[in-house]
Amino acid sequence: MQERKVALVTGAGSGIGKAAALALMQHGFALVLSGRRKEPIEAVAAEGKSFGAEAIAVTADVTSPASVKALFAETVRAFGRLDVLFNNAGIFVPSVPLEDLTVEQWKASVDTNLTGPFLCTQEAFRIMKAQTPRGGRIINNGSLAAHAPRPFSAPYTATKHAITGLTKSTSLDGRAHDIACGQIDIGNAATEMTGPMAAGVRQADGSIKAEPCIDTKHVADAIVAMATLPLDVNVQFMTIMATKMPFIGRG
Numbered sequence: 001m002q003e004r005k006v007a008l009v010t011g012a013g014s015g016i017g018k019a020a021a022l023a024l025m026q027h028g029f030a031l032v033l034s035g036r037r038k039e040p041i042e043a044v045a046a047e048g049k050s051f052g053a054e055a056i057a058v059t060a061d062v063t064s065p066a067s068v069k070a071l072f073a074e075t076v077r078a079f080g081r082l083d084v085l086f087n088n089a090g091i092f093v094p095s096v097p098l099e100d101l102t103v104e105q106w107k108a109s110v111d112t113n114l115t116g117p118f119l120c121t122q123e124a125f126r127i128m129k130a131q132t133p134r135g136g137r138i139i140n141n142g143s144l145a146a147h148a149p150r151p152f153s154a155p156y157t158a159t160k161h162a163i164t165g166l167t168k169s170t171s172l173d174g175r176a177h178d179i180a181c182g183q184i185d186i187g188n189a190a191t192e193m194t195g196p197m198a199a200g201v202r203q204a205d206g207s208i209k210a211e212p213c214i215d216t217k218h219v220a221d222a223i224v225a226m227a228t229l230p231l232d233v234n235v236q237f238m239t240i241m242a243t244k245m246p247f248i249g250r251g
Contacts (some may be wrong), residue, residue: 004054006079007227008032008072010062010120011089011219013040014217015191016141020086023220024227025053027082030074034060054079062089062116072123081131084227085124087117088141090159095152095202111153121170121181128179134179135231139223140167141187144239144247151202162238171236180234182226187241188213203246212242 011017012033018040025031025048033041033055039056048055056078060071067224075082090113093105121138128136146164149157163183170181188197190213200208219240226235241247 005083006029006030006032006075006081007084008034008075008082008087008120008124009086009088010034010060010116013037016186016189016216017088018044018067019220020088020218020223021055022048023217023224025055026051027224027228028081029227030054031056032071033057033081034062034071036061036088058126062120063111064194065119065245068116068119068123072120072127076127082124083136085120085136085138086141086212086223086227087120087138087163089116093155097152098154101155106155109159113156113159114166117163118166121166125174125177125179128174129177135180137211137227137229137231137234138170138174138179138181139226140170140181140183142167142183142237143242144185144187146183146185147239148247151204151206157216157240159231167237170242171234178231180231182228183237184219184223184226185234185237185239186219187239187247188214188245189219190214191216209246211246212244214240214242 002077007029009017009021012021013035019035021031033044038059045055045057058071058074061067093109104233128135141165143160146160167181167183197211200210203209222240
C-alpha cells in the first residue's frame with residue numbers, strides 16, 4: 001500500500017509556490033521544488049526539512065523541453081513516482097497599452113505561462129500512466145485573468161484563458177489513466193508580485209484604486225485540499241479571492 005505521496009511544485013521559491021510547497025510538506029508530501037534560481041528553492045527545501053519533510057531542490061526552466069525532461073527524470077530518480085504536479089510558475093510582462101507590447105514580451109509570456117505547464121503536464125502524464133499505483137493529480141494555477149482581464153494585460157490574460165483550455169483537455173485525456181486535473185484561480189494573494197496593489201492598481205474605468213489582498217496561507221490550504229482528495233474526486237475549478245476585491249460586478 002502506498003503511504004508517502006510525492007508532489008512537484010514549479011516556481012516554488014517564492015509567493016504562492018513557496019506557500020503551497022510548505023503546506024504540502026506539512027501534510028506529509030515529499031516535495032520536488034523547482035525554480036530557475038537555486039538559492040530560493042534550496043531555502044524552501046531546508047525549511048521543510050527543519051520540520052521533518054523530505055524535499056529536493058531542482059533548478060529548471062519550464063520553457064525548455066530538455067530542462068523539463070531532466071526535472072521529471074530527477075523526480076523519479078529521487079522518489080520513484082509523482083502523485084501531484086502544481087503548475088505554478090508564471091510571469092507578468094510590463095503593463096503597457098497592447099499596441100506597445102513587443103513580440104518578445106508576448107512570446108516570453110506564452111513560453112512561461114502556457115508552454116511551460118504543457119511541457120510539465122506531458123512529462124507528468126508519462127510518469128503517472130506508467131507508475132504503480134497508477135495515476136495522479138495535476139493542479140494548474142490559473143488566475144482571475146482566466147475569466148476577465150485587467151487593463152493592459154493581454155499576454156497574461158490570453159495565457160490564463162489558454163490554461164483553462166489546457167485544464168479541460170488534461171482532465172479529459174487523463175480520465176482513462178486515473179489522472180485528475182483541476183485549476184485554482186487566485187485573486188489578490190499577498191505576494192511580492194501583488195505588493196503594489198495596496199498602493200493602487202488600474203481599474204477598468206482608468207482610475208487607480210487600492211485593492212484588498214489575502215494571506216497566501218489560505219491559498220495554500222485550498223491547494224492542499226485539492227491535492228489530498230482521492231483520485232475519484234476532482235475540484236475542476238476553484239476561485240479563491242479577497243472578498244472585497246472588484247472582480248464581481250460591472251467595471
